[in-house]
Amino acid sequence: MLWVIGITVLATGLTLLLLQNFKAPEKVLERKLEHRYVVSEPQFRREMSVLLGPTIMRGSKVTALQNGKAIFPAMLQAIRSAQTSITFETFIYWSGHTGETFTQALCERARAGVAVRVIIDWVGSNKMEPSLLNSLQAAGVQLHQYRPLQWYSLQRMNNRTHRKLLVIDGRIGFTGGVGIADQWAGDGGDPEHWRDTHFRIDGPVVQQLQAAFNDNWIKITGQVLNGPNFFPDLQEEGEMESHVFVASPSGGSESMHLMYLLAIAAADATIDLAASYFVPDRLLIEALIAARRRDVRVRILLPGPYIDSLTVKVASKANWGALLHAGVEIHVYQPTMLHTKLLVIDTEFVSVGSTNFDIRSIRLNDEASLNVYSNNFATQMTAVFENDLRQAEPYSYARWKNRGLREKFSEKVLYPIRSQL
Numbered sequence: 001m002l003w004v005i006g007i008t009v010l011a012t013g014l015t016l017l018l019l020q021n022f023k024a025p026e027k028v029l030e031r032k033l034e035h036r037y038v039v040s041e042p043q044f045r046r047e048m049s050v051l052l053g054p055t056i057m058r059g060s061k062v063t064a065l066q067n068g069k070a071i072f073p074a075m076l077q078a079i080r081s082a083q084t085s086i087t088f089e090t091f092i093y094w095s096g097h098t099g100e101t102f103t104q105a106l107c108e109r110a111r112a113g114v115a116v117r118v119i120i121d122w123v124g125s126n127k128m129e130p131s132l133l134n135s136l137q138a139a140g141v142q143l144h145q146y147r148p149l150q151w152y153s154l155q156r157m158n159n160r161t162h163r164k165l166l167v168i169d170g171r172i173g174f175t176g177g178v179g180i181a182d183q184w185a186g187d188g189g190d191p192e193h194w195r196d197t198h199f200r201i202d203g204p205v206v207q208q209l210q211a212a213f214n215d216n217w218i219k220i221t222g223q224v225l226n227g228p229n230f231f232p233d234l235q236e237e238g239e240m241e242s243h244v245f246v247a248s249p250s251g252g253s254e255s256m257h258l259m260y261l262l263a264i265a266a267a268d269a270t271i272d273l274a275a276s277y278f279v280p281d282r283l284l285i286e287a288l289i290a291a292r293r294r295d296v297r298v299r300i301l302l303p304g305p306y307i308d309s310l311t312v313k314v315a316s317k318a319n320w321g322a323l324l325h326a327g328v329e330i331h332v333y334q335p336t337m338l339h340t341k342l343l344v345i346d347t348e349f350v351s352v353g354s355t356n357f358d359i360r361s362i363r364l365n366d367e368a369s370l371n372v373y374s375n376n377f378a379t380q381m382t383a384v385f386e387n388d389l390r391q392a393e394p395y396s397y398a399r400w401k402n403r404g405l406r407e408k409f410s411e412k413v414l415y416p417i418r419s420q421l
Helices: 002-022 042-052 067-080 097-111 130-138 151-156 206-221 255-265 282-293 310-317 320-325 359-363 375-389 397-401 405-420
Strands: 057-066 085-090 115-121 142-146 165-168 172-176 197-202 240-247 270-275 297-303 329-333 341-345 349-353 367-373 392-395
Touching (some): 042 240, 042 255, 057 375, 067 172, 067 197, 097 115, 097 130, 130 142, 172 206, 206 240, 255 282, 255 341, 255 349, 255 359, 255 367, 270 375, 310 405, 341 375
Parallel strands (some): 270 297, 297 329
Antiparallel strands (some): 057 197, 085 165, 172 197, 240 367
């Protein structure tokens, strides 16, 4: 009988550890924020700066890169130009032509004496051949896989790094939505190649991007990256005001949630949101509906027939009814998988980065976002959004209401686990 008791105790302990992965942060926001000011007012920037952590910095330039055809060459050129340091963190890193090309570029710089440090999520790199990992390490790249499965960390196996950060010599930064895989190659014009946007950053705010990488590097290694190779003196490269901030269940988990709520509450005229995975919580839904009641035009662009997660697609649609009934426009992208993460408000404010508009990104993943406070940049990104909108179909409330019983049943089944999708 002792062996039965032992197995029971072990199974109970394992179950309790696994259930920790479904636990939300201790403190979460419970009430929607009121509309007290608009994004063009100084009060908005003041509160975004102090409530999210890093201060808004002036003097950077952000360049939008569309699809892998433009994104990958820009990233690879920057990597190959590195003289002192490369810090690179990503969720997806798979084998294939793209993965091999990035591996070769990183290895060449490491062999040339550049300090190359790479963080790859353990789950996100499940399609990466061991030969690529071995090549990176053999070349001298300091490589770590984030949270590999270990018996002593089962309670945190659901916490992944979803950040996309690349910093060259502490001077050039990249962030956005792309992973290192062939799905992102090309121009996003067919189902085999995804639609996405990534951003090159020059100027002082690159230091905050470097600090975001440092956040997880310290967690993994206990080492701090500092000194001029990582944080050189940076001159102004433009006139944009911007900041980079991070979110993680181990600290600041509600910062991303708060950012979305503050921005939506400050909208006065327009909200344009492109989201590859759209599973918002009650507060975000209420915030979008409240914006519509203020006569704010709300347009949401979502994946259509092509999406890499059917469960997310089903769970997402359960939320559409209340939004559509309130007058929110929902459009579904037709050509391929839409992987863009973009929020533009009142052609004054833009938020981009790795963060999806879902509960997983807000509460479970390690994420990083770049906020830009610039009318010129917001106007540019609105044009990008509207170009994608022209390749999408509007989704009506009547169509949502008449969806099949099978679809409605699936939504109810997935509802309790929507935060894990």
